[in-house]
Amino acid sequence: MTIPVSHLTDPTVRAFVTALNANDEQALHGLLTPDATMTDDGSDRDLREWLDREVFSSRGHMGVESEADDGRVLVATYRNDTWGEMRTKWQFTVEGGKISRFETGQA
Template sequence: MTIATAKLSDPTVRAAVTAINAGDRAAFTALLAPGATMSDDGSDRDLHDWIDREIFSSRGHMDVQSESDHGRALVANYSNETWGEMRTAWRFVVENDRISRFETGQA
């Protein structure tokens, strides 16, 4: 069962998922804290290169299946034109309404 993006608990995470699904790189990057970091399957990656390749240039889309940790941990069916669809886990660290780190990987 998919959770509507508008129903996600954390407003910053909700805005991030909205930006991803709209293909709005500017809105997504505006949510990032200075010096934000990320990891994919446990390995730190270059954040801007990764979001361009895995989200925006490949038309990434997230259908959230569940949330926990006050809306900062998600399980989603994530799809893009490169990899197709996969079940993924996302964990966001939010400080002062900005994302300072996110971690994703197969769920």
């Protein structure tokens, strides 16, 4: 069962998922600190390059299955035009209403 994005607990994470699913690059980048970082399956990646490749140019979409840690850890079905669909885990570090780091990978 998928949790409606509007029901996600953390407002910054909710805005991130909303922007990602709407393919709204400007809104999503506006939620990140200037020095935000990320990992994919445990490897550090260039955040903006990764978002362009894995989200925006390939129409990424998250269907959230569960949340933990006050809404900052999500398990979601993630799909895009490059890789198809997979079960993923997302962990967000939020500071002052902005995401300073997220870690994602297969769940």
